[in-house]
Amino acid sequence: MTSTDLGMPTVAPDDVGFLRGTESFPVAAHRALADTQLRRNLGHATRTIRGKRARVVAEVPDWEELRRAGEAIKADTMARLPELLEQLEEAVTARGGVVHWARDAGEANAIVASLVREAGADEVVKVKSIATQEIGLNEALAEQGITATETDLAELIVQLSDDRPSHFLVPAIHRNRSEIRDIFLRALPGVDPDLTDEPRRLAMAARAHLRRKFLSARVGISGANFAAADTGTISVVESEGNGRMCLTLPDTLITVMGVEKVVPRWSDMEVFLQLLPRSSTAERMNPYTSTWSGVTPGDGPQAFHLVLLDNGRSNVLADEQGRAALHCIRCSACLNVCPVYERAGGHAYGSVYPGPIGAVLSPQLTGISGPDDPNASLPYASSLCGACFDACPVRIDIPNLLVQQRAASIASHRTPTAQDVAMRTVAAAMVSPARFRAAERVLGLGRFAGRSGRIRFLPYPGSQWTSARDMPTPPPETFRQWWKRTRGAGS
């Protein structure tokens, strides 16, 4: 799985990009849980969007059929991804674009940096793109003396405050408006010192700043929501209009796209453009949907480069169950409905992919190196409540993928952990009715019981339970004993 032989799918590199944090989920979540401001901001934001999403989804009578259609298109795509990518390359090339293949984050960054230099630019404007965050593009460009300006409002907030995004759609979901005002006053060039935290004033301040950037930048960088293999049409779906500026004003446009974003046909957009807006922003129709195929002489960028990024995706594709994670259209519905995400926030996941899908996708892309790998803890950052599956517009069975990644996490143990040993012992007792009965009899939790008969404290690891919850003492008679006593032997 972690083989680096040429031609074998490999995992994303460890030293470039942001797919892995530095601490395990419970450790990071500990801090987030204590951050009262974060808890209120996130609780309010996710609750609002959950309610709105539920309302607009309920309006669509064939929503379930649409979900199934989305799932089917994605499954078909993954089943023949190499073929579709070649078809896409051909179509893009035929329409005057240039296609580049990047095996990993490092290659993608190098390609983009050299394209920017070739265009003679040291400044670029960016449309929000998670793929470029994944590979740490802004940081890589900065090392080459190239300044990247994020033009999505929330992304700009994150960039100005040297922060990390915590949500797919609303990267600054963890910030409220007075925090945003402070960030702008501190870091936005030429800002009005009397700026208030009124949303409109904040937006206008960002707009004034961004207008200058749009008009001067010669290179735009974007991600892609979809790419139709048959026509070579790339699509970016956004709601502020900044994307349209970045995609049309510069001379050169560079799009970095994860290979899984390809769809077979232009007509497949019909399905996704219904599923995506309602699931993500709870809008009936997406405000700004840009589509372009190659270059059009005299209209828009005259040079178009498409960078196809693997960075561990072939490795995910090789796993027949796990590849469903590549179906994700980054709508963020699973984040908004996740009770764990709502409380721990996006940063606790360490990776640019937070929430339920991130808890699966991040370890899939990076591989799990052992029990101390922070990404080994991600698949456990879920109560498996299943709300994510119900919300997912392309029906990704995230709970099942979480269980599969838990198995991958355990498979990475080179020597058995204490938990491995305990689980093996229990499993052995559970296939032997006699040993199981014996084990039941010696449960022996009773000695920790207080006078109330409730257990208020247990030694580690039971203390993890009794830190907040009492534990009942075992009953004097198990069900099995009761059955035998009241019904006699034999059933």
Place this chain on the structure above:
Amino acid sequence: MRIAVIATCLGDAMFPQAVKATVEILERLGHEVVFPEDQTCCGQMHVNTGYLDMALPLVRHHVEVFADAADVSVAPSGSCVGCVRHQHAMVARRGGDEGLARAAEELAGRTYELSELLVDVLGVTDVGAYYPHRVTYHPTCHSLRMLRVGDKPLRLLREVRGLQLTELADAEVCCGFGGTFAVKNAEVSTAMLADKMANVLTSGAEVCTAGDSSCLMHIGGGLSRLRSGVRTVHLAEILASSDTERSGAGPSGTEQGTPARDIVFDTAEVGESKGVHP
């Protein structure tokens, strides 16, 4: 109908009152209940913690024990039935045992959570219960989203005489139990529990019920720690309660967070709320 009861490992060892109540309801409805004594555990804890290989023999054991035990099987647990129905075949296939996967699927097709068995298979909603308390119902995640039991538990509860159902806000949000999640991510689990408890308390209920002893152990453990004065009672126990004299068949609701002393009392004496707390 001949019905095999799956006690579940937790029900057998820690919460026998819920399993006894299940037996009692079904017998009261005139069915023959059997308890295959070699049963142990469905393997859910292993599966959901990621020990899929270790779970394979547990799946095989479960299938061997229950395949020919009765017409149908029932468990007073949405999550154990969820495991049987949605995970056993996956574990078998992953272990390369297609024959076992098929047998598991066949068995899963006639394995039911209690409210499903009562409403869908046996076609009853009024099981003749009497439970004069204010009750709120928490739909556990696996009942709700894995099994899709929908409003079946509520339909059963609405027929219980004397019972006053109060609405639970954000009912469909997870309580934070999640098996090993409650221990591995104890703090997030507790944060989720805090919100669930707040909603239970504002519901004005005296009893919070659900179809899973595990979630009730979690919610009840929190309510008990806070001396909240609200207890958790398994759905089966409420449905088994009656105002007619019964003998030794278990109380009409033992707080999940109290010592399960085998409190045997005349339910007629319980009246509004006396006598339940030891």
